[in-house]
Amino acid sequence: MSITQQSIFASYDKDPKFYDEIFDEKGNVKKVYQTLFDLYSGHSSQDFAKLNDKAKASFFNQGITFQVYTDQEAKEKIFPFDLFPRIIDTKEWDVIEQGVLQRSKALNHFIWDIYHDKKIIKQGIVPLDLITSSANYLHQMIGIDPPGGIYNHISGTDLIKHADGKYYVLEDNIRCPSGVSYVICNRTALKRALFGVFNHYNAHTVTDYAQNLLEIMESVKPRGVDEPNCVVITPGVYNSAYYEHSYLAKSMGVELVEGRDLFVENDFVYMQTIKGPERVDVIYRRIDDAFLDPLEFRPDSALGVPGLFSAYKKGNVCLVNAPGTGFADDKAVYTYMPEIIKYYLGEEPILNNVHTYHCSRPDELKYVLENVDKLVVKPVDEAGGYGISIGNRLTKEEIEKVKKTIQASPRKYIAQPIMSLSVHATYIEESESFESRHVDLRTFCLLGADKEFVLKGGLTRVALKKGNLIVNSSQGGGSKDTWVLKK
Amino acid sequence: MEYTIKYKAVNTYEATVDEAFWQFLLRPEENKTQHVRISRFTNSLNTGIDISTNTFGFPICRVHPKKPFDAISFEANYIMSKEVINPFSALDSVANPEHYILIKSLNFKIDYERFLSTTPLTQLEKTQLPFQFSEERSIFDNLTELNEWVHKTFTFKTSVTDVNTTPVQFLEKGAGVCQDFTHLFLAIARLNNIPARYTSGYLHQGNGYQGDSQMHAWAECYIPEKGWLGFDPANNLIALENHIKVAHGQDYSDCAPIKGIIYSNSAANKTSYTVEVNARAESDPDVFSENQLFEPLPFKQQLAFQSQWQNQQYQQQQQLRQQLDADEDQAL
Numbered sequence: 056m057s058i059t060q061q062s063i064f065a066s067y068d069k070d071p072k073f074y075d076e077i078f079d080e081k082g083n084v085k086k087v088y089q090t091l092f093d094l095y096s097g098h099s100s101q102d103f104a105k106l107n108d109k110a111k112a113s114f115f116n117q118g119i120t121f122q123v124y125t126d127q128e129a130k131e132k133i134f135p136f137d138l139f140p141r142i143i144d145t146k147e148w149d150v151i152e153q154g155v156l157q158r159s160k161a162l163n164h165f166i167w168d169i170y171h172d173k174k175i176i177k178q179g180i181v182p183l184d185l186i187t188s189s190a191n192y193l194h195q196m197i198g199i200d201p202p203g204g205i206y207n208h209i210s211g212t213d214l215i216k217h218a219d220g221k222y223y224v225l226e227d228n229i230r231c232p233s234g235v236s237y238v239i240c241n242r243t244a245l246k247r248a249l250f251g252v253f254n255h256y257n258a259h260t261v262t263d264y265a266q267n268l269l270e271i272m273e274s275v276k277p278r279g280v281d282e283p284n285c286v287v288i289t290p291g292v293y294n295s296a297y298y299e300h301s302y303l304a305k306s307m308g309v310e311l312v313e314g315r316d317l318f319v320e321n322d323f324v325y326m327q328t329i330k331g332p333e334r335v336d337v338i339y340r341r342i343d344d345a346f347l348d349p350l351e352f353r354p355d356s357a358l359g360v361p362g363l364f365s366a367y368k369k370g371n372v373c374l375v376n377a378p379g380t381g382f383a384d385d386k387a388v389y390t391y392m393p394e395i396i397k398y399y400l401g402e403e404p405i406l407n408n409v410h411t412y413h414c415s416r417p418d419e420l421k422y423v424l425e426n427v428d429k430l431v432v433k434p435v436d437e438a439g440g441y442g443i444s445i446g447n448r449l450t451k452e453e454i455e456k457v458k459k460t461i462q463a464s465p466r467k468y469i470a471q472p473i474m475s476l477s478v479h480a481t482y483i484e485e486s487e488s489f490e491s492r493h494v495d496l497r498t499f500c501l502l503g504a505d506k507e508f509v510l511k512g513g514l515t516r517v518a519l520k521k522g523n524l525i526v527n528s529s530q531g532g533g534s535k536d537t538w539v540l541k542k
Numbered sequence: 543m544e545y546t547i548k549y550k551a552v553n554t555y556e557a558t559v560d561e562a563f564w565q566f567l568l569r570p571e572e573n574k575t576q577h578v579r580i581s582r583f584t585n586s587l588n589t590g591i592d593i594s595t596n597t598f599g600f601p602i603c604r605v606h607p608k609k610p611f612d613a614i615s616f617e618a619n620y621i622m623s624k625e626v627i628n629p630f631s632a633l634d635s636v637a638n639p640e641h642y643i644l645i646k647s648l649n650f651k652i653d654y655e656r657f658l659s660t661t662p663l664t665q666l667e668k669t670q671l672p673f674q675f676s677e678e679r680s681i682f683d684n685l686t687e688l689n690e691w692v693h694k695t696f697t698f699k700t701s702v703t704d705v706n707t708t709p710v711q712f713l714e715k716g717a718g719v720c721q722d723f724t725h726l727f728l729a730i731a732r733l734n735n736i737p738a739r740y741t742s743g744y745l746h747q748g749n750g751y752q753g754d755s756q757m758h759a760w761a762e763c764y765i766p767e768k769g770w771l772g773f774d775p776a777n778n779l780i781a782l783e784n785h786i787k788v789a790h791g792q793d794y795s796d797c798a799p800i801k802g803i804i805y806s807n808s809a810a811n812k813t814s815y816t817v818e819v820n821a822r823a824e825s826d827p828d829v830f831s832e833n834q835l836f837e838p839l840p841f842k843q844q845l846a847f848q849s850q851w852q853n854q855q856y857q858q859q860q861q862l863r864q865q866l867d868a869d870e871d872q873a874l
Contacts, residue, residue: 173652183652187659194656194792195597318606322594349803350565351597361563361803362604365594 074477113244135533154406164399166206191381203275203504206377216477236299241536258538259511265306274503283336319362414465552615575625600789634682654737663793666729693778720776737764742797
């Protein structure tokens with residue numbers, strides 16, 4: 056090792072408890088990262104400080120910011136971008152791609168079934184309560200046939216790599232998942248800062264996402280429409296993901312609208328333009344279900360379009376994603392995903408689910424009670440991380456308390472093994488060097504009528520705080536450009 | 543029977559309204575016992591009317607004025623026929639264990655899930671059940687007793703509740719209007735595995751009286767082998783030819799007769815509604831009466847009148863039934 060190499064990786068921890076994406080067990084750089092590692096090692100820490108500033112400037116110049124609200128003021132911030140890209144080789148990627156596609160298709164079948172015959176419940180595979188108790192199950196969707204039979208046109212599946220080196224699915228997001236604009240902007244920023252490095256690899260493009268999204272939207276056009284008019288609807292400039300909404304509309308070449316720009320007449324949707332009303336056929340909506348139509352859902356919604364839902368019900372407009380998909384991506388349904396995949400597709404799941412113990416089942420309850428210290432215990436019906444206990448962080452008294460809570464109402468709890476996120480080399484401003492940090496991966500999968508697409512790349516989110524496992528941007532997370540290599 | 547129905551809503555605003563949307567769910571349902579012969583829906587601004595259907599397939603009218611305004615009124619008129627319903631057809635006092643097995647089966651719960659699930663307006667915990675069903679009695683008898691219990695236990699009183707009042711709040715208050723009686727009835731029926739739906743409509747309370755200026759609400763329950771049957775807990779009645787159904791849904795929010803989205807600088811407004819239901823002879827000319835001047839009877843009195851009449855009918859039926867049963871016993 057040269058001196059510079061030592062200096063920029065000097066503070067890199069190698070913890071055998073976690074799967075390391077860069078180094079193997081012996082501490083050698085993995086083959087796929089070798090070229091990158093050699094190129095980086097030729098630079099000093101001053102060079103990286105400069106490059107880091109350049110990348111940051113690129114984000115500000117592209118206007119990619121999000122708002123952080125403190126007590127009184129709103130601050131424009133950039134989503135921290137990391138200089139060390141994640142590289143995924145073809146073989147590994149093929150499994151991810153097939154796996155997320157399989158899950159998206161299974162979820163689409165599942166949603167169709169639940170809003171029609173509910174066969175999977177009649178067969179006793181999924182319990183009825185699981186669905187009807189979900190606030191995101193919309194009875195308004197019963198019996199509706201969305202154009203092309205598609206509900207989750209856009210799915211974002213979150214993956215992690217556990218200590219055993221295998222990918223596990225953490226969750227599926229099918230309520231208009233965000234983040235894809237960062238994937239594309241990360242690539243732009245990286246190419247500007249480090250073109251000499253990117254050039255050495257043969258990575259798939261990510262900028263074809265918008266074109267594919269537009270094709271997916273056009274594939275689910277209402278009956279009798281030749282050339283569909285597609286739009287993106289946003290809650291407005293104050294929404295934290297407004298940048299993404301405007302970016303997607305711009306790169307697809309379609310209008311970005313707000314609720315007040317649209318109106319419904321005789322169950323058709325129109326957009327106000329300076330040339331008069333223009334019919335709208337497909338809407339990529341970045342507004343939550345409850346706010347879509349004040350006449351059907353929340354009457355206090357000022358973001359939606361009165362009458363939109365009845366136009367949708369008539370089949371005169373397509374909403375992307377469909378309303379009411381939210382019951383299918385919640386925590387409790389997640390635990391049934393292997394069965395859901397087998398039931399609808401007759402296939403074994405390609406990607407692993409984190410194993411789940413249902414405390415409602417006596418033998419699993421026994422295991423959970425004996426192993427609380429090794430498990431994450433979660434209530435089935437709470438969202439947002441409430442009521443979760445992580446076994447290895449509990450005191451003896453706390454463990455006894457958790458046991459008692461579970462025993463009091465076993466049906467309410469599930470338990471999962473404690474998963475560890477893999478680590479990756481990440482540039483840390485304070486130490487001006489690369490350190491190991493935990494990462495996950497959000498993938499983007501599109502389903503249309505006779506068309507499907509998985510973005511070759513994704514959003515690798517990184518927890519910038521040392522030892523932190525939470526990668527969310529609101530919790531101080533950043534992201535990396537993710538390269539999927541061509542064959 | 544023939545009825546004329548007149549619904550009128552008058553809205554005046556303190557500040558000019560720039561944009562507004564309304565949705566009306568007022569037209570009597572077309573079903574086996576009802577048929578609308580003539581209908582008319584007008585508004586004072588002569589704005590075009592959109593016809594659509596709501597999520598349960600009931601026809602709705604939408605109004606979206608193209609110009610700012612300070613006041614708007616709506617009027618709906620219907621001339622319709624309603625079949626006289628034989629009250630005996632609903633009676634079923636024989637407890638059938640198979641019915642209880644059926645309503646507890648998974649397939650039944652799945653097929654009727656929409657009318658078995660609780661909603662925020664019909665939320666009640668199983669442990670809070672204030673009225674118990676008994677499987678010794680028929681489903682019909684249980685529901686009839688529930689109907690009577692709700693009617694007796696609660697006081698009909700306006701202005702103590704609103705459209706967002708929950709059964710739990712109604713239990714605490716002890717008083718409310720027809721939708722509160724109905725929501726509580728629905729909550730209890732559903733917790734006993736009986737599919738129950740909120741029903742909105744008009745109540746004919748005898749000629750010469752104006753309505754209570756509101757639409758009415760009652761519950762429809764699914765009884766195996768019988769189908770959907772209406773129970774009116776506010777009046778302790780079975781819904782027969784005096785109950786003119788408009789729509790059903792999970793709760794009030796699916797059946798609101800008028801929904802409005804108003805974009806204005808001032809929320810201050812005055813709204814008044816009137817509903818009139820009158821029986822007419824089939825030979826009467828098909829015109830909508832404009833000014834009917836009758837002394838209105840206080841609402842409670844009207845209900846008492848109505849309730850008394852139907853109770854008499856019901857008791858007569860029960861007596862007759864008992865007599866028939868007794869005759870049968872003798873024959874055996």
